Amino acid sequence: MSQSLDRALTLVAQLATGPKTLDELSGVIDVHKSTALRLLRTLESHRFVQREGVHHYRLGTAMFDLANRALEERDVRRSAERALRDLNARTGFTVHLASYEADEVIYIDKYDSTHPVRMYSRVGRRAPLHCTAVAKVLLADLPETRLREVVDAMEFPKLTANTITDPAAYLAELELVRDRGYAVDDSEHEDFIHCLAAPIRGAGGDVLAAVSMSVPKVVLDFDGLMGHLEDLLETARAASVECGWTDTREGRAVRGQD
Amino acid sequence: MSQSLDRALTLVAQLATGPKTLDELSGVIDVHKSTALRLLRTLESHRFVQREGVHHYRLGTAMFDLANRALEERDVRRSAERALRDLNARTGFTVHLASYEADEVIYIDKYDSTHPVRMYSRVGRRAPLHCTAVAKVLLADLPETRLREVVDAMEFPKLTANTITDPAAYLAELELVRDRGYAVDDSEHEDFIHCLAAPIRGAGGDVLAAVSMSVPKVVLDFDGLMGHLEDLLETARAASVECGWTDTREGRAVRGQD
DNA sequence: CCTCCGATTGCGTATTTTGCAACGCGCATT
DNA sequence: AATGCGCGTTGCAAAATACGCAATCGGAGG
Numbered sequence: 001m002s003q004s005l006d007r008a009l010t011l012v013a014q015l016a017t018g019p020k021t022l023d024e025l026s027g028v029i030d031v032h033k034s035t036a037l038r039l040l041r042t043l044e045s046h047r048f049v050q051r052e053g054v055h056h057y058r059l060g061t062a063m064f065d066l067a068n069r070a071l072e073e074r075d076v077r078r079s080a081e082r083a084l085r086d087l088n089a090r091t092g093f094t095v096h097l098a099s100y101e102a103d104e105v106i107y108i109d110k111y112d113s114t115h116p117v118r119m120y121s122r123v124g125r126r127a128p129l130h131c132t133a134v135a136k137v138l139l140a141d142l143p144e145t146r147l148r149e150v151v152d153a154m155e156f157p158k159l160t161a162n163t164i165t166d167p168a169a170y171l172a173e174l175e176l177v178r179d180r181g182y183a184v185d186d187s188e189h190e191d192f193i194h195c196l197a198a199p200i201r202g203a204g205g206d207v208l209a210a211v212s213m214s215v216p217k218v219v220l221d222f223d224g225l226m227g228h229l230e231d232l233l234e235t236a237r238a239a240s241v242e243c244g245w246t247d248t249r250e251g252r253a254v255r256g257q258d
Numbered sequence: 259m260s261q262s263l264d265r266a267l268t269l270v271a272q273l274a275t276g277p278k279t280l281d282e283l284s285g286v287i288d289v290h291k292s293t294a295l296r297l298l299r300t301l302e303s304h305r306f307v308q309r310e311g312v313h314h315y316r317l318g319t320a321m322f323d324l325a326n327r328a329l330e331e332r333d334v335r336r337s338a339e340r341a342l343r344d345l346n347a348r349t350g351f352t353v354h355l356a357s358y359e360a361d362e363v364i365y366i367d368k369y370d371s372t373h374p375v376r377m378y379s380r381v382g383r384r385a386p387l388h389c390t391a392v393a394k395v396l397l398a399d400l401p402e403t404r405l406r407e408v409v410d411a412m413e414f415p416k417l418t419a420n421t422i423t424d425p426a427a428y429l430a431e432l433e434l435v436r437d438r439g440y441a442v443d444d445s446e447h448e449d450f451i452h453c454l455a456a457p458i459r460g461a462g463g464d465v466l467a468a469v470s471m472s473v474p475k476v477v478l479d480f481d482g483l484m485g486h487l488e489d490l491l492e493t494a495r496a497a498s499v500e501c502g503w504t505d506t507r508e509g510r511a512v513r514g515q516d
Numbered sequence: 517c518c519t520c521c522g523a524t525t526g527c528g529t530a531t532t533t534t535g536c537a538a539c540g541c542g543c544a545t546t
Numbered sequence: 547a548a549t550g551c552g553c554g555t556t557g558c559a560a561a562a563t564a565c566g567c568a569a570t571c572g573g574a575g576g
Binding site: 002046 | 259260262263266267268270271273274275276296299301303304305306308309316319320321323324325326327328329330331343347359360362364366370380382383384
Binding site: 003004031032034035038054 | 563564565566567573
């Protein structure tokens with residue numbers, strides 16, 4: 001809709017992969033160097049990019065500033081912090097906080113494992129919908145019709161032997177998640193990692209975010225992982241309370257309508 | 259230089275303070291609603307903003323994604339991670355990693371305190387130059403002429419009773435920092451907090467970043483803080499080694515030219 | 517000292533963006 | 547239930563703005 005802005009944002013995205021020269025950048029958006037230069041200058045004046053040496057541009061500090069400021073604004077993140085940190089400290093495993101927005105699941109917080117073998121992830125990163133425990137938890141709470149649309153639009157690339165590759169099977173899995181109140185990723189995303197996730201609920205009873213715990217299989221087998229289920233659920237409950245959730249609701253709040 | 263881009267970036271910065279309506283946003287950049295709408299749509303297509311409800315816009319997930327991806331690119335951050343995490347785990351105090359770029363000192367990493375009383379900070383935030391320990395460490399390494407320019411352009415707002423408000427005194431302080439190999443913020447920024455900072459050096463021996471440790475005065479008095487100096491210096495040394503620094507240099511590397 | 521390569525700038529053109537005004541839509545009010 | 551109001555949205559024509567070009571500048575290397 002706005003050409004110059006569109007081009008500028010493309011440049012910024014490009015810079016996220018590392019510093020680039022003016023020529024490289026003008027090549028990416030296919031414009032004259034002078035045009036790219038002017039865009040970069042404007043970006044620079046807002047501290048979105050900065051020069052590195054004379055020939056290179058890279059992302060500026062405003063990106064970090066704005067992103068982290070906005071991240072702090074998220075109420076769930078702040079409210080869940082304590083519970084998540086405790087879980088991480090207690091178990092030593094990687095703990096993630098993820099949220100569903102604009103048709104994608106993104107990690108909004110992360111407490112890294114103290115173990116040498118770690119899952120690769122990053123705050124701001126999108127989680128695959130079909131093979132992560134957090135996505136299952138978040139999608140399970142979507143209204144029936146919305147869920148259909150999302151699942152219809154989903155891809156199911158087979159990433160490991162256990163990856164669910166069939167929409168019907170996935171919907172059945174979500175059903176299970178809804179009933180149980182937690183989700184599992186039994187090495188469906190990465191061969192050597194399995195995860196557990198549980199919903200964090202707000203005052204209205206609906207799911208605001210998901211907490212997950214990721215453990216390398218070499219550290220803990222599946223039964224060992226499940227041994228931490230209560231701990232995870234307790235963490236999710238504590239975080240939910242911080243978010244205004246009250247246990248004593250009309251029965252449909254925590255464990256479905258049974 | 260580029261009007262529409264300039265306006266769009268202003269919008270983004272505005273959104274970092276929280277969700278806004280179309281009217282509020284068009285007011286900020288003083289254009290017609292339709293103009294703001296078109297900019298927002300472009301930003302939305304790049305996932306820089308997203309709609310919240312029908313009447314509100316807020317920062318989108320691309321911001322988090324790009325910012326954190328770029329943050330991971332920083333070698334110092336990755337290299338220093340282990341040492342910083344250890345220090346944080348060992349002491350329980352807030353540990354910061356800060357870097358000097360484009361004439362400002364920004365926090366590029368943070369390990370939060372486990373104590374209830376905590377310093378407010380945020381990754382991406384700019385640290386004041388005249389009253390923080392990290393800034394002192396980073397500025398102390400600047401070449402003489404560059405340093406002059408920076409200090410001449412600096413402001414010295416008095417934030418506490420101990421804040422250094424005089425450029426000459428500040429330069430003398432930096433001299434001290436250079437000699438000692440560490441910097442102190444003795445409640446110069448906030449009344450109830452004091453900090454220690456030390457430089458992290460790279461292969462060339464020059465300062466890449468600064469580690470700091472921030473402690474509430476109610477938890478530890480000044481002598482108590484200084485009791486952790488060796489621990490902090492050891493952390494900085496470990497991080498430096500990870501960054502390619504080698505102890506056995508020409509003598510000027512770690513403790514000045516004595 | 518000269519040459520070459522990339523960054524930078526001034527300028528005229530026309531593409532792009534802008535403001536306007538009309539329209540549509542949902543919500544609240546009576 | 548009907549009406550009005552506020553806000554987001556769209557089509558259009560004017561013109562401001564961003565664009566590409568080509569000339570210039572400035573620094574690094576021979």
